[in-house]
Amino acid sequence: MAGLLPGLPGGLLSRVEVYGIRHHGxxxxxxxxxxxxxxxxxxxLIEGPPEADPIVELAGDPGMVPPVALLAYSPAPRDGDRRAAFWPFAEFSPExxxxxxxxxxxxxxxxxxxPAAHQLVPLPDGEPPDGEPAAEGVRADPLGRLAEAAGYDDAERWWDDVVEHRGAGPSPFPAIADAMAELRARLAEEPAAPREEQREAHMRRTLRRTLKEGHERVAVVCGAWHVPALRAEVPAAHDDRTLRGLPKTKVAMTWVPWTHGRLAGRSGYGAGVRSPGWYHHLFTARDRPVERWLTAAARVLRDEDLHVSSAHVIEAVRLAEALAALRGRPLAGLDExxxxxxxxxCEGADLPVExxxxxxxxxxxxxxxxxxxPMVPLQRDLQAEQRRLRLKPSALGRELDLDLRKPTDxxxxxxxxxxxxxxxEWGAPAGTGRSKGTFRETWTLAWRPEFDVELIEAGAWGTTVRGAATARARAVAEDAAALSDLTSVAERCLLADLGDALPAVMRALADRAAVDTDVAHxxxxxxxxxxxxxYGDVRGTSTGPLRTVVDGLVVRVCVGLPPAITGLDDDAAREFLAHVDAVHGALSLLGDEGRLERWRRTLEGVLARPDALHGLIEGRLTRLLLDAGRLHDVPARMARAVSAGTPPDRAAAWIEGFLSGGALLLLHDxxxxxxxxxxxAGLPAGSFTDVLPLLRRTFGAYPAAERRAIGDRLRRRTAPGTASPPPPEEEIDDERAAPAAAAALQILGWRT
Known part of the structure; x- marks a missing residue:
């Protein structure tokens, strides 16, 4: 547009060009x-938060490598809610x-x-703040409407054909502006969102201010949808009224690294694209993009030891171009x-395509x-630690194996x-995060842009990673609602070597354990x-106070377990079963024979009164003491537990508890x-139906190989290690057996 801009002093002639673009096109x-x-x-002038003006010059620094994003955040939100927004830029972004x-x-x-100071304030109707650039389609999906008018059922494919895949030729911006003007005229009766009107009013205000400063050739880069609004003759007084009295909050602005994955539509970003890698290729491959793309695809497959020859690439190029010609596309697109x-x-296989x-x-x-x-001190300290320990952030998840005997690891x-x-959560422990009994840890590392926001928020705890983690551990210990929360904090302090936080955590833990009378807790x-x-000794950390607390807990659990574990219903018994297994496994791992012996004597005392125990608990305690070599009459105990006088549901619960440790016992006994x-085999039909769910839950937890071995052992009816031949097979009436066999196979999940 050229000539006078409404609201400017008469006689000031300037030329303004408004370029309507697609974000990340x-x-x-x-x-x-x-x-x-x-x-x-x-x-x-570029669509984006004005608070970034003081740091825009950083985009010219050689160290700035896209994809990156502008990050606006509230340093200290009054309500405690996170307030942050990103404006991402890739190399192929017009902005x-x-x-x-x-x-x-x-x-x-x-x-x-x-300004982000306004955009980070929630809208009155509860709509979340929209600090990110809005996608074209703010009102009624204009791209979708234009694509439909052109005979396309996919707005992104239409835009690719008319803009993204264009070769050399006249500028597309006048045609885009005309199309958007016509579309907005047809949608004039549909009310615009208040935030949309405010954004466009501020764009016009900034343009007027720029022209008043004496600039005579101003370029405005904005989403295509906004072009007609910036070319419209709207009085300055109208825009002033629109922007008057808007609520705002204090914000800070910086640049942060971004990823192509977060640009993709699946990331939830409103103006995202489904294929950022493809778009990056289209922008950087100035000639023969299809040939270069398929060559790169072949290279990826070869890196995975898949055979792909040059002839494959040539034929793939021909096929892609033929498909584009049949579909009337100017260039083979991503679909082709x-x-x-x-x-x-890939010869029709889907996995290599994925x-x-x-x-x-x-x-x-x-x-x-x-x-x-600009960074908060915590971010800078983390960067220094990453350099010192040679841990470079990467968007691709990678495995990191650590040997804790090595100082760097x-x-x-x-x-x-x-x-x-x-x-x-830059690093996620693989499995439990530790290999039991070893000095090794395995982590999966993957950096996400949101971590910068979390680091900024965590900066309230301290200026270094160690100091902030120490302060956070103390605060968590003070606010812990349950004893298990405190024990988790104590464990994490040892793993993180936070010796300064451990005394406060241990005091809170000892105080809470002393007054907590719930044995389950x-x-x-x-x-x-x-x-x-x-594992404290593995890391060279002091565990003296922790050992004292553990000793006290073992004594109190052993004293309180007998009354707490009797008279339980089904749900409570199942909960206590998990606690018993966890404590037994923990004490076995610790390897202290004195503590373990006290625990076993406690279990023996509980088992001496079986009438007060739930069948699930009795069966499990029997199994634990059998594995420890403390019981020698287990067959007799099992015979009593499954005898005809025992209710089937109690017998099934006993069997479930007894066999929950694995199937190897049945295979070898x-x-x-x-x-x-x-x-x-002796259960009546009605009782069998009642106990079947319990049996399926027990045997369904075994690996398939163990289930097959049990079935084979029962079929052969011979003990392991003997050479006696199986008994002769009985005559079976196939016709009478067929319904029962079909029912059994259906229960086991087989199709018949």
């Missing part, structure tokens, strides 16, 4: 760069190209959207190259920001555990403490196996 980015080089503006052009040309670059990849390079989807189509690229980017483990205390707290005590077999 490579064709838009390429066309915009060419248009700017031709227009040569003396000021560039990024506009920023780089302006900085390279030495002209002012400013952001003109509604994917179909060609599946048919030729690999290419992850490695190329999305492409987990992690950006970088320069050292002088031990320090890495402590850093990752400290970050987890701060709720920064004490039993739930013990495993974490025992793990911490067991023929008398016990025959007892169970005889009991099941």
């Amino acid at each position: 490579p064709g838009s980015a390429r066309a915009l760069r060419g248009a700017l080089e031709e227009f040569k503006p003396d000021a560039v 990024w190209q506009a920023i780089r052009y302006g900085l390279g040309a030495g002209v002012p670059v400013r952001f003109c959207d509604l 190259v994917t179909e060609a990849t599946r048919a030729v390079l 690999l290419i989807q992850k490695r190329l189509v999305v492409g987990e690229r992690l950006g970088a920001v320069p050292e002088r980017t 031990l320090e890495r483990s402590r850093l990752l555990h400290r970050l987890r205390l701060l709720d920064v 004490l039993m739930a707290a013990m495993p974490a403490l025992v793990r911490a005590l067991r 023929e008398p016990l196996l025959r007892l169970v077999d005889a009991w099941i």
Whole structure:
């Protein structure tokens, strides 16, 4: 648009060009760069938060590598809720190209959207703040409507064909502006959202201010939907009324690394694209993009030892181009190259296509920001620790094996555990996070952009990772609602080597354990403490106070268990069964014979009064003492438990508790196996139906190989290790057996 802008003093002639783009569109980015080089503006305005104006020059630093994002956050929200928003930029984002052009040309670059101070305030109707750039389609999905008018059922495919896949030619921006103007005219009767009106009013206000400063050639880069609003003759007084009295909050602004995965539509970002890796390729591959793409796909497959030849690539290129010609597309798009990849390079297999989807189509690229980017001290300390320990952040998940006997690996483990205390889950322990009885840990590391927000929030606890984690551990210990929460904090303090926090945590733990009379709480707290005590020596940390607490817990659990474990209903028995197993496993892991002997004597005393025990508990205690070599009359006990005078549901519960430790006992103890077999075979029809769910739950937990071995042992009816032949098979009436066999197979999950 050229001429007078409404609201400016008469006689001030300026030229303003408004470029309507699609956020993260490579064709838009390429066309915009060419248009700017031709227009040569003396000021560039970009849709984005004005608070970023003081740090926009960082985009020209060699250390700034996209994808990156502007991050706006509330340093100290009054209500405690997280307030943060991102404005991401990839290399193929038109806004990024506009920023780089302006900085390279030495002209002012400013952001003109509604300030983040307003956008981070929730809207009155409860709608969340929309601090991210809005997708085209703010009202009634305009791209979808234009695509439908053009005969497309996919708005993204239409936009790709008319803009992103265009070659050299005239600028697309006048046609885009005309199309949006026509569409907005047709939608004029539909009310606009208040936030949309506020954003567009602020864009016009910023444009007026820029022209008043004397700039005569101003380029405005914004979402295509907003172009008609910026070209409309709206009085300045109207915009002032729209923006008057808007609520705002205090915000800070910085740059953070971003990833291609977070640009994808599945990340939840409103203006995301489904295929950032493909768009990056379209922008960077100036010639023969289809050939280069399929060559890269072949390279990915070869790296996985899949045979792909040059002939495969040639045929895939031909197929992709043929599909594009049949569909009337100017260039083979992602759909065409994917179909060609599946048919030729992958020979119809879907798994290699999924690999290419992850490695190329999305492409987990992690950006970088320069050292002088504004950061809170905690972020800088973490960066220093990452460099010192040679732990480079990566968007792609990778396995990290640590040997805790090596000083560097031990320090890495402590850093990752400290970050987890701060709720920064950069590293996730694989499995339990420790290999029992060894000095090894395995982690999965994957950096996400949200961690920067979490680090900023965690900065309230301290300026270093160690100091912040120490303060956070103390606070968690003070606010812990349950004894098990305190034991978890104590364990994490040992793993993170937070010696300064451990005394406060141990005092709180000892005080809580001394007054807690619930045996279930004490039993739930013990495993974490025992793990911490067991592995404390591996890490070279002091565990003296912890050992005292564990000793006290063992005594109190052994004293309180007999009355607490009697007279339980089904649900309570199942809960206590888990506690008994956890405590037994923890004390066995600890390897202290004195504590373990006291625990076993307690179990023997409880088992001496079987009438007061739930069948599940009695069966499990019997199994634990059998495994410890403390019982020698188990066949007799089982015979009594499953005798005809015992209710079937109690007998089934006893069997479930007894066999919950695994199937190996039945495989190696023929008398016990025959007892169970005889009991099941002798159940009346109604009782069998009642106990069947319990039996399925017990035997269904065994691995398939163990279930097959039990079935084979029962079929052969011979003890392991003997050479006696199986008894002769009885005559079976197949016709009479067929319904029963079909029912049994259906119960086992087989199709008949």
